[in-house]
Amino acid sequence: MTSNLELPVFTNNSEAELGGKWGMVVDRDLCTGCQACVAACSMENNVPFVGETDMAYGRGMHWIRVERLWEGLEADYQEVKMTSYQPLMCQQCHNAPCEPVCPVYAAVHSMSEDINLQVYNRCVGTRYCANNCPYQARVFNWRDYTDYRPGNTADNDPSWSVLQNHLNPDVTVRRRGVMEKCTFCIQRIHKAEDTAKSEGRDVRDGEVVPACAQACPANAITFGRIDDPESMVSKAAETSRGSLLLEEMRTQPRVTYLAGGA
Amino acid sequence: MAAIAKPLSRRHAEEHEDPREHLMHDPLPRGKMNEMVMEAMHETGWKFWVATGFLTLVVLGALVYAWYYLIMEGLGVAGVNRPVFWGIFLVNVVFWIGISHAGTFISAILRVLKVESRRPFTRAAELMTTFGLVQAGFSVFMHMGRVWLTYWMFPIPNERMLWPDFHSPLMWDLMAITTYLLSSTMYLFLPLIPDLAMARDRTEGGWRKTFYKILALGFRGTEGEWKNLTTAMNIFAFAIIPVMFSVHTIVSWDFAMASRPGWSSTVFGPYFVIGALHSGMAAVAIVLFLLRNTMKHYKYFIRPEHFDTIGMLMFMVSMAWAYFYFNDYIVPWYGGDVWAKLFQEWAEKGPHWYLWYIMLFCNIVVPWSILWNRKWRRTPWLLAIAGILINVGMWLERYIIIPEGLTINRMPFTWRVYVPGIEIALTIGLFALFFLLYMLASRLIPLIPVWEVQEGQEAHLIRKIGKAEISTLSDME
Numbered sequence: 001m002t003s004n005l006e007l008p009v010f011t012n013n014s015e016a017e018l019g020g021k022w023g024m025v026v027d028r029d030l031c032t033g034c035q036a037c038v039a040a041c042s043m044e045n046n047v048p049f050v051g052e053t054d055m056a057y058g059r060g061m062h063w064i065r066v067e068r069l070w071e072g073l074e075a076d077y078q079e080v081k082m083t084s085y086q087p088l089m090c091q092q093c094h095n096a097p098c099e100p101v102c103p104v105y106a107a108v109h110s111m112s113e114d115i116n117l118q119v120y121n122r123c124v125g126t127r128y129c130a131n132n133c134p135y136q137a138r139v140f141n142w143r144d145y146t147d148y149r150p151g152n153t154a155d156n157d158p159s160w161s162v163l164q165n166h167l168n169p170d171v172t173v174r175r176r177g178v179m180e181k182c183t184f185c186i187q188r189i190h191k192a193e194d195t196a197k198s199e200g201r202d203v204r205d206g207e208v209v210p211a212c213a214q215a216c217p218a219n220a221i222t223f224g225r226i227d228d229p230e231s232m233v234s235k236a237a238e239t240s241r242g243s244l245l246l247e248e249m250r251t252q253p254r255v256t257y258l259a260g261g262a
Numbered sequence: 263m264a265a266i267a268k269p270l271s272r273r274h275a276e277e278h279e280d281p282r283e284h285l286m287h288d289p290l291p292r293g294k295m296n297e298m299v300m301e302a303m304h305e306t307g308w309k310f311w312v313a314t315g316f317l318t319l320v321v322l323g324a325l326v327y328a329w330y331y332l333i334m335e336g337l338g339v340a341g342v343n344r345p346v347f348w349g350i351f352l353v354n355v356v357f358w359i360g361i362s363h364a365g366t367f368i369s370a371i372l373r374v375l376k377v378e379s380r381r382p383f384t385r386a387a388e389l390m391t392t393f394g395l396v397q398a399g400f401s402v403f404m405h406m407g408r409v410w411l412t413y414w415m416f417p418i419p420n421e422r423m424l425w426p427d428f429h430s431p432l433m434w435d436l437m438a439i440t441t442y443l444l445s446s447t448m449y450l451f452l453p454l455i456p457d458l459a460m461a462r463d464r465t466e467g468g469w470r471k472t473f474y475k476i477l478a479l480g481f482r483g484t485e486g487e488w489k490n491l492t493t494a495m496n497i498f499a500f501a502i503i504p505v506m507f508s509v510h511t512i513v514s515w516d517f518a519m520a521s522r523p524g525w526s527s528t529v530f531g532p533y534f535v536i537g538a539l540h541s542g543m544a545a546v547a548i549v550l551f552l553l554r555n556t557m558k559h560y561k562y563f564i565r566p567e568h569f570d571t572i573g574m575l576m577f578m579v580s581m582a583w584a585y586f587y588f589n590d591y592i593v594p595w596y597g598g599d600v601w602a603k604l605f606q607e608w609a610e611k612g613p614h615w616y617l618w619y620i621m622l623f624c625n626i627v628v629p630w631s632i633l634w635n636r637k638w639r640r641t642p643w644l645l646a647i648a649g650i651l652i653n654v655g656m657w658l659e660r661y662i663i664i665p666e667g668l669t670i671n672r673m674p675f676t677w678r679v680y681v682p683g684i685e686i687a688l689t690i691g692l693f694a695l696f697f698l699l700y701m702l703a704s705r706l707i708p709l710i711p712v713w714e715v716q717e718g719q720e721a722h723l724i725r726k727i728g729k730a731e732i733s734t735l736s737d738m739e
Contacts, residue, residue, distance in 0.1 A: 054338065057343050057678070057681075058343035058344050058345070058346075058676070058678035059338070059343050059344065060344075065675070067673070067675040068675070069675070086675075088673070088675075097520075097521050100427070100429040100430060101429075101430050101431065101432070101519070101520070102427060102430055103415050103426050103427055103430040103432040103433045103436070104414045104415060104424075104426055104427065105424070105425070105426075105427045122414070122424075123407070123408070124406055124407065124408050124409075124411045124412065124414055124415065125337070125406050125407015125408045125409075126405070126406060126407070126432055127342075127347040127348065127407065128430070128431075128432055128516075128520075130344070130345075130347045131347050131348060131520055131522065131668065132520045132521055132522070134521060134671070134672045134673075135672075135673060136344060136345050136671055136672075136673045136676040139344065140337070140344070140347065140407065141336070141407070142336055142337050142338035142342070142343075143335060143336040143337075143338035144336060176335075176336030176337070176338075176407070176408075177336055177337065177406070177407025177408040178407060178408065179407075246672055249521065249672075
């Protein structure tokens with residue numbers, strides 16, 4: 001009698017899937033640190049204002065942040081080089097550390113888009129995913145920041161109630177006690193895919209532009225299909241200047257950083 | 263029933279002492295002991311009510327109201343931030359589960375190993391297990407962002423096929439703690455049955471009579487009942503030991519499984535178990551001191567010899583803890599990972615460097631300088647002070663691992679120091695609740711297992727052989 005003793009193979013490491021689908025390239029040499037991406041992302045994704053006090057205490061909820069990195073601080077000030085900027089958002093790891101630690105499957109992997117998603121209404125707020133994220137890309141709703149009823153605003157300013165008009169209807173508004181993070185503007189991806197489907201074609205390169213890339217005045221952010229070798233993002237990622245953040249963690253991030261150019 | 267009497271091995275230091283200093287060699291009639299325990303339970307002075315009232319107020323204010331406020335406002339009122347997503351809440355979880363370990367250790371392991379001096383305080387320790395787990399559970403729920411959705415973590419079949427993720431260490435944790443709570447409660451209840459029956463027989467009507475009548479399950483003390491009870495207790499005593507070790511190992515995996523510098527350490531399992539015993543033993547010493555000094559007649563049951571036993575265990579566990587601590591320290595250092603090194607330096611030289619030194623002082627210097635001396639070990643108040651300091655040290659140890667360790671990460675841009683907020687009130691409330699539960703329990707159930715003490719006293723005899731008095735222990739088969 002023969003029996004199949006082969007262990008199941010985890011297909012998420014197959015050659016085709018390792019290639020990924022959506023990817024991003026950030027050119028650190030082009031970035032001027034202007035924070036336009038941060039503002040655009042917040043507007044697009046209904047990221048709440050948390051007020052001065054909470055912001056200073058490390059509760060800012062920006063899905064993308066511009067890290068300022070100085071070199072040569074230990075030596076004399078004369079040796080301090082030009083500040084280098086590193087815009088950092090969720091790296092959409094293929095092998096994401098945040099996913100297996102969630103007890104309720106609120107941090108899940110989208111099989112069709114190959115990006116990490118957060119199911120806000122499933123999240124119970126254990127915050128394990130955020131602890132396990134080596135990039136610190138996740139943010140938590142410490143309070144009801146988006147509840148604009150009078151008396152419920154971040155700084156108790158009733159005039160904020162008009163601000164609800166700025167909310168993007170395509171994106172969920174999150175309540176307190178829920179984790180969230182960059183989604184690669186999945187609402188825009190889906191919109192482009194729907195349009196392409198109704199017109200009976202594939203999504204064209206450059207058709208999907210996330211809010212950060214759209215707002216970047218220096219064109220430092222490129223977005224597109226990394227499984228298409230002809231796309232702008234694939235060509236940009238292939239240059240010798242490219243590197244992945246914390247590559248040694250083997251998270252297989254989908255964002256490539258370019259640095260060290262002329 | 264065959265009984266084999268053999269000389270009881272005694273330590274050199276005890277040879278010239280009066281053996282009647284030992285509870286086992288100072289027997290009283292069963293009826294007298296029952297009466298003493300019942301009296302301690304019934305006679306309640308004004309001091310008790312003042313303390314109960316005060317603790318109730320603290321629980322209502324610092325726990326009930328503060329938790330309500332936390333739920334309504336969100337975790338913004340606590341001190342957690344990015345990157346310190348887990349704060350004192352998780353420190354308290356680990357701390358209280360640690361406290362709960364000593365109860366099982368004392369009653370199960372010492373019962374299995376037939377350590378005779380355990381007899382009068384097994385119940386007090388077991389009660390600590392159950393109440394400690396209650397505090398730990400509360401701390402977990404406080405920590406959650408949306409506590410009202412806790413049931414989503416339970417594997418309840420539903421039409422949407424939503425299921426908890428058993429890959430998550432938090433799910434292992436939930437399962438382990440639930441198993442431990444249920445088994446330790448049953449293990450507390452089984453040896454309690456004969457004492458509840460005793461209380462039922464000695465109560466003259468009223469709600470107490472009904473209470474004991476229901477809980478005693480109709481126990482009459484027949485041969486068959488005792489046989490079944492002893493068998494059940496034996497099974498539980500052996501079965502609960504692996505549960506106890508697994509619980510804190512699994513709690514440690516919450517940290518060890520995460521890919522964080524300083525956390526992902528393979529030694530965390532045994533290290534956390536020893537840490538749990540360290541704080542738990544110390545807590546037993548505090549509770550025994552309180553019982554001895556507040557409960558009537560308990561000076562007869564809880565004697566310096568019992569503090570001696572606890573003191574020796576504390577000393578032993580302290581040395582084991584020191585071994586594991588420096589193991590966990592030296593191995594990452596030897597590994598040479600830059601982030602692990604940073605984690606260690608942050609504890610030693612970071613903004614809260616003094617916590618690291620206080621921890622080492624409380625966990626190593628205090629027990630090692632007090633507990634080596636037999637005379638000091640037999641001084642209840644000294645042992646209680648050592649116990650309090652060890653618990654401070656063990657709490658700080660968890661504080662250094664969790665919020666201090668979370669302050670730093672692989673993205674230096676996000677580093678931020680943690681300042682506790684409402685967690686402080688909630689921590690005070692949890693401690694008050696623990697003592698309140700304990701005080702209420704002391705009015706409701708006999709805290710001394712009288713039948714166990716009597717069984718021990720019957721087995722111990724002082725025989726005269728020639729001119730020498732030799733204490734013997736009969737092994738009841």
